[in-house]
Amino acid sequence: PCTSFAAIMLGARQLQASRCARQAASSIKLNHRMVGCKAVANGSTQPRRASNDDKKQLIDNVDCFIFDCDGVIWRGDSVIDGVPETLDMLRAMGKRLVFVTNNSTKSRAGYLGKFTGLGLKVNAEEIYSSSYAAAAYLESINFDKKVYVIGESGILEELDLKGIQHLGGPGDADKVVALKKGEYMEHDEDVGAVVVGFDRYINYYKIQYATLCIRENPGCLFIATNRDAVTHLTDAQEWAGNGSMVGAIAGSTKREPITVGKPAEFMLDNIARTFGLQRQQICMVGDRLDTDILFGKNGGLTTCLVLSGVTDEETLLSPDNSVHPDYYMSQLSELLTVKEP
DSSP states (O other): OOOOHHHHHHHHHHHHHHHHHHHHHHHHHHHHHHHHHHHHHHHOOOOOBOOHHHHHHHHHHOSEEEEESBTTTEETTEEOTTHHHHHHHHHHTTOEEEEEESOOSSOHHHHHHHHHHTTOOOOGGGEEEHHHHHHHHHHHTTOOSEEEEESOHHHHHHHHHTTOOEEEGGGGTTOOOOOOTTOOOOOOTTEEEEEEOOOTTOOHHHHHHHHHHHHHSTTOEEEESOOOSEEOSSSSSOEEOHHHHHHHHHHHHTOOOEEOSTTOHHHHHHHHHHHTOOGGGEEEEESOIIIIIHHHHHTTOEEEEESSSSOOHHHHHOTTOOOOOSEEESSGGGGGGGGOO
16 A cells, blocks of 8 residues: 555654764764763873972882982982982881882993982992893893893893893994995894993994894894983083984884883883882882883872972973973972971
8 A cells, every 4th residue: 555645754753862862872972972071181190299298298108219310319420419418318217119220221230330429329229220131131031142232331230130141342342344346234133122321432333333233134023121211410501312323223224112211111020029128118219201200100109290300390380291290399408498497
Protein backbone atom coordinates (compact mmCIF):
# COMPACT_ATOMS: atom_id res chain seq x y z
CA PRO A 1 0.00 0.00 0.00
CA CYS A 2 1.08 3.59 -0.60
CA THR A 3 2.51 5.55 2.32
CA SER A 4 0.42 8.62 3.20
CA PHE A 5 1.91 12.12 2.99
CA ALA A 6 1.23 12.61 6.74
CA ALA A 7 3.22 9.51 7.62
CA ILE A 8 6.12 10.69 5.48
CA MET A 9 6.15 14.09 7.23
CA LEU A 10 5.97 12.44 10.66
CA GLY A 11 8.95 10.27 9.84
CA ALA A 12 10.92 13.28 8.59
CA ARG A 13 10.22 15.20 11.81
CA GLN A 14 11.29 12.21 13.91
CA LEU A 15 14.52 11.87 11.91
CA GLN A 16 15.27 15.57 12.32
CA ALA A 17 14.59 15.37 16.05
CA SER A 18 16.96 12.42 16.35
CA ARG A 19 19.71 14.32 14.50
CA CYS A 20 19.22 17.35 16.74
CA ALA A 21 19.43 15.17 19.86
CA ARG A 22 22.69 13.61 18.63
CA GLN A 23 24.15 17.04 17.82
CA ALA A 24 23.13 18.38 21.23
CA ALA A 25 24.71 15.40 22.98
CA SER A 26 27.86 15.85 20.96
CA SER A 27 27.95 19.55 21.80
CA ILE A 28 27.50 18.80 25.50
CA LYS A 29 30.39 16.31 25.40
CA LEU A 30 32.61 18.78 23.52
CA ASN A 31 31.78 21.58 25.92
CA HIS A 32 32.44 19.26 28.84
CA ARG A 33 35.87 18.42 27.45
CA MET A 34 36.62 22.11 26.81
CA VAL A 35 35.51 23.07 30.33
CA GLY A 36 37.73 20.32 31.70
CA CYS A 37 40.73 21.62 29.75
CA LYS A 38 40.07 25.17 30.93
CA ALA A 39 39.79 23.98 34.51
CA VAL A 40 43.14 22.24 34.27
CA ALA A 41 44.76 25.26 32.67
CA ASN A 42 43.31 27.67 35.24
CA GLY A 43 44.25 25.32 38.05
CA SER A 44 47.96 25.33 37.17
CA THR A 45 49.90 27.21 39.84
CA GLN A 46 52.53 29.85 39.27
CA PRO A 47 56.02 29.16 40.65
CA ARG A 48 56.11 30.08 44.33
CA ARG A 49 58.80 32.17 46.00
CA ALA A 50 59.65 30.38 49.23
CA SER A 51 58.48 32.09 52.41
CA ASN A 52 60.21 31.51 55.76
CA ASP A 53 57.50 28.98 56.65
CA ASP A 54 58.10 27.21 53.31
CA LYS A 55 61.84 26.99 54.05
CA LYS A 56 61.25 25.56 57.52
CA GLN A 57 58.78 23.02 56.16
CA LEU A 58 61.19 22.08 53.38
CA ILE A 59 64.03 21.42 55.79
CA ASP A 60 61.75 19.51 58.18
CA ASN A 61 60.37 17.24 55.44
CA VAL A 62 63.58 16.47 53.53
CA ASP A 63 66.39 14.14 54.60
CA CYS A 64 68.68 14.68 51.60
CA PHE A 65 69.49 17.70 49.46
CA ILE A 66 70.93 17.16 45.98
CA PHE A 67 72.70 20.31 44.82
CA ASP A 68 73.76 21.25 41.35
CA CYS A 69 77.17 22.91 41.52
CA ASP A 70 77.56 25.49 38.75
CA GLY A 71 75.23 28.39 39.54
CA VAL A 72 74.18 27.02 42.93
CA ILE A 73 77.40 26.40 44.89
CA TRP A 74 79.79 28.41 42.72
CA ARG A 75 80.03 30.49 39.59
CA GLY A 76 83.22 29.77 37.68
CA ASP A 77 85.89 29.69 40.39
CA SER A 78 84.04 31.80 42.95
CA VAL A 79 81.85 30.48 45.78
CA ILE A 80 78.42 32.09 45.91
CA ASP A 81 77.89 34.17 49.05
CA GLY A 82 76.58 32.31 52.08
CA VAL A 83 76.99 28.81 50.65
CA PRO A 84 79.58 27.53 53.20
CA GLU A 85 77.41 28.63 56.12
CA THR A 86 74.30 27.09 54.55
CA LEU A 87 75.98 23.72 54.02
CA ASP A 88 77.32 23.75 57.59
CA MET A 89 73.82 24.47 58.92
CA LEU A 90 72.24 21.62 56.95
CA ARG A 91 74.91 19.17 58.07
CA ALA A 92 74.37 20.24 61.69
CA MET A 93 70.68 19.44 61.19
CA GLY A 94 71.61 15.91 60.13
CA LYS A 95 70.86 16.29 56.42
CA ARG A 96 72.66 14.23 53.78
CA LEU A 97 74.19 16.38 51.06
CA VAL A 98 74.95 15.22 47.51
CA PHE A 99 76.59 17.42 44.89
CA VAL A 100 75.85 16.71 41.25
CA THR A 101 77.26 18.37 38.18
CA ASN A 102 76.80 17.83 34.47
CA ASN A 103 80.28 19.20 33.86
CA SER A 104 82.39 16.18 32.87
CA THR A 105 85.78 17.91 32.61
CA LYS A 106 86.79 16.68 36.06
CA SER A 107 86.50 13.34 37.85
CA ARG A 108 85.11 13.09 41.36
CA ALA A 109 88.66 13.37 42.68
CA GLY A 110 89.15 16.48 40.56
CA TYR A 111 85.96 18.03 41.91
CA LEU A 112 86.99 17.22 45.47
CA GLY A 113 90.08 19.32 44.80
CA LYS A 114 87.90 22.18 43.60
CA PHE A 115 85.61 22.01 46.64
CA THR A 116 88.62 21.95 48.96
CA GLY A 117 90.29 24.81 47.09
CA LEU A 118 87.16 26.91 47.55
CA GLY A 119 87.11 26.19 51.27
CA LEU A 120 84.13 23.82 51.17
CA LYS A 121 84.11 20.73 53.37
CA VAL A 122 82.87 17.89 51.15
CA ASN A 123 83.60 14.15 51.06
CA ALA A 124 84.49 12.43 47.77
CA GLU A 125 81.51 10.05 48.04
CA GLU A 126 79.14 13.02 48.17
CA ILE A 127 80.18 14.15 44.67
CA TYR A 128 78.41 12.84 41.58
CA SER A 129 79.72 14.13 38.25
CA SER A 130 78.49 13.24 34.77
CA SER A 131 81.97 11.87 34.04
CA TYR A 132 81.39 9.34 36.82
CA ALA A 133 77.84 8.70 35.56
CA ALA A 134 79.18 7.72 32.12
CA ALA A 135 81.60 5.20 33.63
CA ALA A 136 78.96 3.90 36.06
CA TYR A 137 76.49 3.39 33.21
CA LEU A 138 78.99 1.35 31.19
CA GLU A 139 79.80 -0.72 34.28
CA SER A 140 76.08 -1.33 34.87
CA ILE A 141 75.67 -2.95 31.44
CA ASN A 142 78.84 -5.07 31.80
CA PHE A 143 80.55 -3.21 28.95
CA ASP A 144 83.71 -5.00 27.81
CA LYS A 145 84.88 -3.16 24.68
CA LYS A 146 86.78 0.10 24.08
CA VAL A 147 85.42 3.63 24.45
CA TYR A 148 86.24 6.53 22.17
CA VAL A 149 86.08 9.76 24.16
CA ILE A 150 85.26 13.27 23.07
CA GLY A 151 85.95 15.06 26.32
CA GLU A 152 88.57 15.91 28.88
CA SER A 153 90.52 14.15 31.60
CA GLY A 154 87.58 13.67 33.97
CA ILE A 155 86.00 11.01 31.76
CA LEU A 156 89.29 9.19 31.23
CA GLU A 157 90.02 9.09 34.97
CA GLU A 158 86.61 7.64 35.78
CA LEU A 159 86.92 5.02 33.02
CA ASP A 160 90.33 4.03 34.39
CA LEU A 161 88.83 3.50 37.85
CA LYS A 162 86.29 1.11 36.31
CA GLY A 163 88.96 -0.71 34.30
CA ILE A 164 87.43 0.30 30.96
CA GLN A 165 89.75 0.71 27.97
CA HIS A 166 89.60 4.02 26.14
CA LEU A 167 91.16 6.16 23.44
CA GLY A 168 90.72 9.71 22.22
CA GLY A 169 90.15 12.55 24.66
CA PRO A 170 92.97 15.07 25.17
CA GLY A 171 95.31 12.81 23.20
CA ASP A 172 93.52 13.73 19.97
CA ALA A 173 93.47 17.47 20.64
CA ASP A 174 96.22 18.30 18.14
CA LYS A 175 95.24 15.90 15.37
CA VAL A 176 94.43 17.58 12.05
CA VAL A 177 92.51 16.34 9.03
CA ALA A 178 94.14 17.65 5.84
CA LEU A 179 91.40 16.37 3.49
CA LYS A 180 93.87 15.65 0.70
CA LYS A 181 92.69 13.81 -2.37
CA GLY A 182 91.86 10.21 -1.52
CA GLU A 183 92.34 10.73 2.23
CA TYR A 184 90.80 7.90 4.28
CA MET A 185 90.59 7.77 8.07
CA GLU A 186 91.05 4.42 9.79
CA HIS A 187 89.23 3.74 13.05
CA ASP A 188 89.37 1.06 15.76
CA GLU A 189 86.70 -1.57 15.07
CA ASP A 190 86.82 -2.69 18.73
CA VAL A 191 85.28 0.58 19.91
CA GLY A 192 81.87 -0.30 21.35
CA ALA A 193 80.89 3.11 22.72
CA VAL A 194 81.50 6.78 22.04
CA VAL A 195 81.21 9.03 25.09
CA VAL A 196 80.74 12.74 24.37
CA GLY A 197 81.47 15.19 27.16
CA PHE A 198 82.40 18.85 27.24
CA ASP A 199 85.62 19.31 25.25
CA ARG A 200 87.37 22.68 24.89
CA TYR A 201 89.63 21.08 22.29
CA ILE A 202 87.04 19.43 20.07
CA ASN A 203 88.11 19.33 16.42
CA TYR A 204 87.12 17.83 13.10
CA TYR A 205 89.32 14.76 13.65
CA LYS A 206 87.40 13.85 16.81
CA ILE A 207 84.04 14.41 15.14
CA GLN A 208 84.94 12.22 12.19
CA TYR A 209 86.44 9.47 14.36
CA ALA A 210 83.37 9.34 16.59
CA THR A 211 81.10 9.35 13.55
CA LEU A 212 82.92 6.40 11.98
CA CYS A 213 82.73 4.37 15.19
CA ILE A 214 79.01 4.95 15.66
CA ARG A 215 78.05 4.44 12.02
CA GLU A 216 80.34 1.54 11.12
CA ASN A 217 80.93 -0.48 14.31
CA PRO A 218 77.92 -2.79 14.87
CA GLY A 219 76.09 -1.98 18.10
CA CYS A 220 78.32 0.96 19.01
CA LEU A 221 76.70 3.04 21.75
CA PHE A 222 76.43 6.83 21.60
CA ILE A 223 76.55 8.23 25.15
CA ALA A 224 76.26 11.88 26.18
CA THR A 225 77.32 13.02 29.62
CA ASN A 226 74.73 15.79 29.25
CA ARG A 227 73.07 18.03 26.66
CA ASP A 228 73.33 21.39 28.42
CA ALA A 229 73.01 24.27 25.98
CA VAL A 230 75.22 26.60 28.01
CA THR A 231 77.43 26.40 31.08
CA HIS A 232 79.17 28.70 33.58
CA LEU A 233 82.85 28.13 32.90
CA THR A 234 83.67 31.58 34.23
CA ASP A 235 81.76 33.99 36.42
CA ALA A 236 81.70 36.61 33.63
CA GLN A 237 79.31 35.01 31.10
CA GLU A 238 77.64 31.84 29.85
CA TRP A 239 79.57 29.59 27.46
CA ALA A 240 78.39 27.07 24.87
CA GLY A 241 77.79 23.77 26.66
CA ASN A 242 78.10 20.10 25.86
CA GLY A 243 74.89 20.23 23.87
CA SER A 244 76.91 21.78 21.05
CA MET A 245 79.36 18.84 21.00
CA VAL A 246 76.61 16.24 21.27
CA GLY A 247 74.68 18.03 18.53
CA ALA A 248 77.60 17.71 16.13
CA ILE A 249 77.72 13.92 16.54
CA ALA A 250 73.94 13.54 16.51
CA GLY A 251 73.89 15.47 13.25
CA SER A 252 76.58 13.42 11.53
CA THR A 253 75.29 10.01 12.70
CA LYS A 254 71.53 10.72 12.68
CA ARG A 255 71.44 9.03 16.09
CA GLU A 256 70.16 10.27 19.44
CA PRO A 257 72.43 9.56 22.42
CA ILE A 258 71.88 7.81 25.71
CA THR A 259 72.17 10.69 28.19
CA VAL A 260 73.50 9.77 31.64
CA GLY A 261 73.61 13.20 33.31
CA LYS A 262 70.70 15.41 34.34
CA PRO A 263 67.82 15.22 33.60
CA ALA A 264 68.24 11.51 32.74
CA GLU A 265 66.78 8.91 35.10
CA PHE A 266 70.00 6.88 35.34
CA MET A 267 71.79 9.45 37.49
CA LEU A 268 68.97 9.68 40.03
CA ASP A 269 68.53 5.90 40.21
CA ASN A 270 72.24 5.49 40.87
CA ILE A 271 72.28 8.17 43.58
CA ALA A 272 69.18 6.78 45.35
CA ARG A 273 70.55 3.24 45.24
CA THR A 274 74.04 4.28 46.41
CA PHE A 275 72.77 6.21 49.44
CA GLY A 276 69.71 4.07 50.20
CA LEU A 277 67.25 6.92 49.70
CA GLN A 278 63.55 7.06 48.84
CA ARG A 279 62.43 9.72 46.34
CA GLN A 280 60.14 11.48 48.83
CA GLN A 281 63.13 12.09 51.11
CA ILE A 282 65.03 14.14 48.52
CA CYS A 283 64.98 17.76 47.38
CA MET A 284 66.73 18.78 44.15
CA VAL A 285 68.19 22.30 44.24
CA GLY A 286 69.36 23.74 40.93
CA ASP A 287 69.58 26.80 38.72
CA ARG A 288 68.30 25.29 35.46
CA LEU A 289 64.72 24.49 34.58
CA ASP A 290 65.47 22.12 31.69
CA THR A 291 67.97 19.94 33.58
CA ASP A 292 67.93 20.40 37.36
CA ILE A 293 64.23 21.04 37.96
CA LEU A 294 63.10 18.65 35.22
CA PHE A 295 65.46 16.04 36.70
CA GLY A 296 63.76 16.44 40.07
CA LYS A 297 60.19 16.57 38.81
CA ASN A 298 60.63 13.54 36.54
CA GLY A 299 62.06 11.64 39.49
CA GLY A 300 59.32 12.55 41.95
CA LEU A 301 61.52 14.80 44.11
CA THR A 302 60.75 18.07 45.82
CA THR A 303 62.32 20.82 43.69
CA CYS A 304 63.78 24.23 44.47
CA LEU A 305 65.15 26.68 41.91
CA VAL A 306 67.76 29.29 42.83
CA LEU A 307 68.15 32.40 40.68
CA SER A 308 71.93 32.63 41.16
CA GLY A 309 72.76 30.83 37.91
CA VAL A 310 71.28 30.35 34.45
CA THR A 311 67.56 30.96 35.07
CA ASP A 312 66.27 34.43 35.94
CA GLU A 313 62.89 35.27 37.45
CA GLU A 314 61.50 36.61 34.18
CA THR A 315 62.18 33.29 32.44
CA LEU A 316 60.75 31.31 35.35
CA LEU A 317 57.50 33.30 35.44
CA SER A 318 57.07 33.51 31.67
CA PRO A 319 53.83 32.01 30.29
CA ASP A 320 56.05 30.08 27.86
CA ASN A 321 57.71 28.18 30.71
CA SER A 322 55.98 24.92 31.66
CA VAL A 323 58.60 23.60 34.14
CA HIS A 324 57.65 24.86 37.59
CA PRO A 325 59.65 24.10 40.75
CA ASP A 326 57.88 23.60 44.06
CA TYR A 327 59.73 26.64 45.41
CA TYR A 328 62.23 29.21 44.26
CA MET A 329 64.57 31.66 46.00
CA SER A 330 67.28 34.12 45.03
CA GLN A 331 70.17 31.95 46.20
CA LEU A 332 70.88 29.01 48.45
CA SER A 333 71.87 31.11 51.45
CA GLU A 334 68.22 32.20 51.86
CA LEU A 335 67.81 28.95 53.80
CA LEU A 336 69.85 30.55 56.57
CA THR A 337 66.78 32.54 57.60
CA VAL A 338 65.42 29.43 59.34
CA LYS A 339 68.14 29.95 61.97
CA GLU A 340 66.99 33.47 62.74
CA PRO A 341 64.79 33.90 65.87
